[in-house]
Structure formats: C-alpha cells, structure tokens
Amino acid sequence: xxxxxxxxxxxxxxxxxxxxxxxxxxxxxxxxxxxxxxxxxxxxxxxxxxxxxxxxxxxxxxxxxxxxxxxxxxxxxxxxxxxxxxxxxxxxxxxxxxxxxxxxxxxxxxxxxxxxxxxxxxxxxxxxxxxxxxxxxxxxxxxxxxxxxxxxxxxxxxxxxxxxxxxxxxxxxxxxxxx
Amino acid sequence: xxxxxxxxxxxxxxxxxxxxxxxxxxxxxxxxxxxxxxxxxxxxxxxxxxxxxxxxxxxxxxxxxxxxxxxxxxxxxxxxxxxxxxxxxxxxxxxxxxxxxxxxxxxxxxxxxxxxxxxxxxxxxxxxxxxxxxxxxxxxxxxxxxxxxxxxxxxxxxxxxxxxxxxxxxxxxxxxxxxxxxxxxxxxxxxxxxxxxxxxxxxxxxxxxxxxxxxxxxxxxxxxxxxxxxxxxxxxxxxxxxxxxxxxxxxxxxxxxxxxxxxxxxxxxxxxxxxxxxxxxxxxxxxxxxxxxxxxxxxxxxxxxxxxxxxxxxxxxxxxxxxxxxxxxxxxxxxxxxxxxxxxxxxxxxxxxxxxxxxxxxxx
Numbered sequence: 001x002x003x004x005x006x007x008x009x010x011x012x013x014x015x016x017x018x019x020x021x022x023x024x025x026x027x028x029x030x031x032x033x034x035x036x037x038x039x040x041x042x043x044x045x046x047x048x049x050x051x052x053x054x055x056x057x058x059x060x061x062x063x064x065x066x067x068x069x070x071x072x073x074x075x076x077x078x079x080x081x082x083x084x085x086x087x088x089x090x091x092x093x094x095x096x097x098x099x100x101x102x103x104x105x106x107x108x109x110x111x112x113x114x115x116x117x118x119x120x121x122x123x124x125x126x127x128x129x130x131x132x133x134x135x136x137x138x139x140x141x142x143x144x145x146x147x148x149x150x151x152x153x154x155x156x157x158x159x160x161x162x163x164x165x166x167x168x169x170x171x172x173x174x175x176x177x178x179x
Numbered sequence: 180x181x182x183x184x185x186x187x188x189x190x191x192x193x194x195x196x197x198x199x200x201x202x203x204x205x206x207x208x209x210x211x212x213x214x215x216x217x218x219x220x221x222x223x224x225x226x227x228x229x230x231x232x233x234x235x236x237x238x239x240x241x242x243x244x245x246x247x248x249x250x251x252x253x254x255x256x257x258x259x260x261x262x263x264x265x266x267x268x269x270x271x272x273x274x275x276x277x278x279x280x281x282x283x284x285x286x287x288x289x290x291x292x293x294x295x296x297x298x299x300x301x302x303x304x305x306x307x308x309x310x311x312x313x314x315x316x317x318x319x320x321x322x323x324x325x326x327x328x329x330x331x332x333x334x335x336x337x338x339x340x341x342x343x344x345x346x347x348x349x350x351x352x353x354x355x356x357x358x359x360x361x362x363x364x365x366x367x368x369x370x371x372x373x374x375x376x377x378x379x380x381x382x383x384x385x386x387x388x389x390x391x392x393x394x395x396x397x398x399x400x401x402x403x404x405x406x407x408x409x410x411x412x413x414x415x416x417x418x419x420x421x422x423x424x425x426x427x428x429x430x431x432x433x434x435x436x437x438x439x440x441x442x443x444x445x446x447x448x449x450x451x452x453x454x455x456x457x458x459x460x461x462x463x464x465x466x467x468x469x470x471x472x473x474x475x476x477x478x479x480x481x482x483x484x485x486x487x488x489x490x491x492x493x494x495x496x497x498x499x500x501x502x503x504x505x506x507x508x509x510x511x512x513x514x515x516x517x518x519x520x521x522x523x524x525x526x527x528x529x530x531x532x533x534x535x536x537x538x539x540x541x542x543x
Binding site: 007011018021022024025026028029031033034035037174 | 235237238239240241242243246498499501502503517518
C-alpha cells in the first residue's frame with residue numbers, strides 16, 4: 001500500500017484514529033457487561049435453549065412406557081459407537097409371532113459427540129436430546145447410562161428443561177436475581 | 180491545609196526530648212519506621228493496582244472480571260500473592276546465578292526508590308532533595324539495568340531479545356520524559372518536589388493551567404513516554420506474550436517473577452504519581468479563586484487529592500493500554516525519535532518563551 005503522508009499529515013491521521021479507538025473503548029466501558037454468572041444464576045436467570053443437546057434420553061408417555069423396539073438403527077447410525085443395545089427374540093404366546101425385545105440400552109455419554117444422528121435415524125420417535133448440561137461426574141464409568149432403566153425427570157435442573165428463564169436474542173441474562 | 184510535618188516534628192521531639200535518645204537512635208528509629216511505611220504502602224498499592232487493572236481491563240472487554248474470591252473479587256489478588264509466595268524459585272541450569280538473583284532486586288530497588296519521592300501530603304514528602312525530580316529520573320534508570328540483566332542472565336533467547344527491546348525502548352523514552360519534566364522545572368523554577376507542588380497551590384495554579392498550551396502538550400507527552408517507561412500499554416513489546424513467551428522474566432518463578440510483577444504496577448503508579456505531581460498539582464487542592472469553594476476544597480486532606488489525581492492518571496493509562504494494539508520496535512523508535520523528541524524540544528522552547536515573557540496563567 002503506497003500511502004505516503006506528510007509528517008504533519010501523519011500526526012493528524014494518528015491523532016484522529018487513536019481518538020476513535022479511545023472513544024470506542026470508553027463506550028464499551030460503560031455498556032452493561034455480557035458475563036452470565038453461571039453457578040449463581042442456576043435457579044434464577046439461567047437460560048438454556050431447548051434445542052441444546054445436553055444428553056440423550058428416552059421419550060416416555062404418561063405411563064412411563066418407552067417406544068424403543070430395539071431396531072438398532074441408532075446404534076448403526078452412531079459414528080462413535082456410543083450406543084450399545086442388547087436385545088432378545090421372544091415369541092408372543094398368543095399370536096406365536098416372534099418379536100424383538102429390549103434388554104439393555106446402553107448410552108456412553110463420555111463418548112457421545114452430540115451429532116443427533118441417532119435421533120434422526122430413529123423411526124419410532126423413541127429418543128431425543130434434552131438440554132440438561134450438568135453432566136460432570138468424578139468417574140467415567142458413571143457416564144455410562146442405561147436409558148431404559150432410568151426414568152428421566154429433568155436431571156439436576158428440572159426447571160430448565162423447557163428453556164429456563166426468559167431470554168431475548170441479542171441480550172444477556174447477566175443478573176443473578178429473578179426479575 | 181493540614182501540614183504533616185507537625186506530626187513528624189512532634190514524633191521527633193517525642194524521641195529526642197521525652198525519651199532522651201541520641202542522634203543515632205532517633206535517626207535509626209525514624210528511618211526504620213519510614214521504611215516500613217513505604218514498603219507497606221508499596222505492597223498495598225500494588226494489590227490495589229493489580230485489582231484495579233483486572234477490573235478495568237475486564238470492563239473494557241465487556242466482562243466483569245474477578246467476582247468469586249471475596250466480595251466482588253476483592254480477595255483475588257491476595258490469593259494470587261499467596262500462591263506466588265509458596266511457589267518454588269527455580270533457577271535455570273546454565274543461568275548466570277549471581278546476575279539471575281540480582282536482577283529482580285535492581286528492578287524493585289528502582290521502583291521503591293522512585294516511589295519514595297512521591298509527595299503524599301503537605302510536609303509528607305519522604306525524600307525531598309533540592310534536585311529531587313532529577314534524581315527520580317536517575318533512579319528509575321536502574322530499572323533498565325535490572326531488566327537487561329534479567330534477560331541476559333536467564334540464558335534464554337527470548338529473554339535476551341526482550342531485554343534488548345526493553346533497554347532500547349526505556350532509554351529512548353527517558354529523553355522525552357526528562358524533557359517534559361524540565362519544562363515543568365522551568366515553569367516552577369525549582370527541582371525540589373515539595374517546591375514544585377508548593378508552586379501549584381492557589382487559584383488555577385496547577386501547572387497544566389498555569390502553563391496552558393505547552394503544559395498540556397507536555398502532560399500528554401509525559402503520559403505517552405511514561406507509559407513506555409513503565410513497559411505497559413501499546414509499548415509492552417518487552418513482554419510481548421505472543422512473540423517472546425513472557426519476555427525478560429520468562430525464566431523466573433515464584434517471588435522472582437512476583438517482583439517484576441510488583442515493579443511493573445508500581446512503576447505505573449510512580450509514573451502516574453509524577454504526572455499528577457508535576458502537572459496536576461500533587462496534593463494541592465483545586466482552587467478557583469472563590470473564597471467559599473476554596474475553603475471547602477482545602478478541607479479535603481492532601482493525600483486524598485494526591486491519590487485521586489494519581490488514580491485518575493492510572494485510569495487514563497489503563498484506558499490507553501486496553502485500547503491500542505502493541506507497536507513494533509521500529510514503530511516505537513519512530514514515535515520517540517521522529518515525533519515525541521522534537522515535540523518535547525518544541526515544548527521546552529515554548530515553555531521558556533512563556534516564562535521569559537511572563538505569559539503564564541496566574542491570578543494573584
């Protein structure tokens with residue numbers, strides 16, 4: 001870039017641009033801050049988008065029955081081998097038809113990369129991701145979950161399952177008190 | 180205005196007359212007490228400054244900074260200091276041991292030395308020579324030696340590079356720093372710090388008002404050069420993290436590193452304090468020539484005025500630091516030798532003309 005300025009032109013340009021920079025930062029100094037104070041706001045202003053993929057759960061109806069038929073589609077779709085399904089063939093004693101039955105649906109949260117391919121692959125609308133993100137444990141073995149054995153009722157923060165506190169796009173829930 | 184020398188004289192009398200001690204003991208006790216006071220103030224101010232830096236930096240970056248340790252994060256720095264104290268001081272294998280251990284002390288000596296020249300209140304100047312301001316610039320140069328030795332002794336290419344940069348930069352910028360101070364000396368006619376402050380008491384007598392155009396220019400140049408002198412802001416190329424890992428203190432751990440950290444912030448305070456002393460009137464309250472207003476202002480203790488002004492300048496320097504990106508070496512030298520140096524020489528001439536023709540701003 002050939003942009004030769006005279007000595008005083010350079011000074012003038014420098015002063016101009018420097019003052020623009022200072023003006024910008026001092027404006028930033030007085031705008032409200034964007035930090036959300038997480039552990040303090042867990043029960044008050046915390047907002048987690050409903051579509052956020054925190055962990056996999058079984059969808060259950062009002063009688064807490066799941067819809068999984070052990071078709072293994074999710075296990076095949078998973079690129080990480082996160083899901084391992086144990087099943088057996090049983091014969092219905094009335095009709096005599098053979099049918100698969102789920103014994104164990106093992107989901108390793110520690111291996112999951114939250115790509116949602118398993119949910120897309122499911123033909124029975126049996127699994128979904130929830131926004132329950134507080135998944136820290138002290139031992140990896142505790143991340144291995146058996147989805148058919150547990151009845152998921154919202155993890156550590158049940159009130160955030162539907163998104164939590166109100167929040168508008170482009171703003172930050174910076175306070176720790178409920179308005 | 181409260182004169183602190185009343186307290187000092189009373190204490191001196193207490194030791195000499197009431198306790199009947201000889202010269203040696205009186206001076207010893209007084210020196211130890213004053214030394215303790217300086218070091219205590221030094222450590223406390225360092226903590227305050229580091230906390231302020233973190234908060235101000237955070238606010239400029241749209242964060243809220245430390246909030247967890249203590250109320251609003253106030254104990255964070257204390258926790259950091261404790262962490263630093265318990266860390267092992269680790270010497271590099273092929274370092275020059277003597278210089279390696281010596282360097283942090285030189286830096287801290289320069290910093291404490293200049294620190295003790297600051298006028299805290301009327302009659303509370305700790306070191307007050309007739310060549311005071313001149314001696315400040317002399318002592319602050321020891322810091323350059325410390326930084327240079329640290330880089331050399333570490334036996335680390337990054338440290339040496341950083342030391343070279345630091346030396347080049349600090350030696351260059353000392354020129355305009357000194358010239359700005361000299362223009363203030365021309366205006367006040369004294370080098371003694373108490374005299375410089377004394378010349379600024381009275382209505383509209385702060386040098387920045389008294390010396391109008393050249394003084395304002397000198398104040399700006401002083402801030403820029405001081406920022407460079409303290410190795411901060413856009414001039415922190417001696418510790419450019421992205422290029423030199425940490426700079427001259429790469430190989431230091433524990434309190435060795437802690438001393439550099441302390442010295443950096445205290446140099447910031449010293450530079451701001453000098454700017455406040457020389458141009459903004461030190462402990463002199465703002466007087467506007469209206470009786471009532473002036474009396475009220477005079478009731479505010481001098482130390483509050485001094486700290487208020489100093490922290491105002493500190494904020495200015497932090498604002499600059501967190502706004503501008505780091506300069507290159509050639510840009511830094513360009514700025515000093517092609518722009519600031521000529522400017523400060525012009526300021527010097529302007530100031531001399533103003534003083535010679537009595538064009539200074541005074542209400543008598």
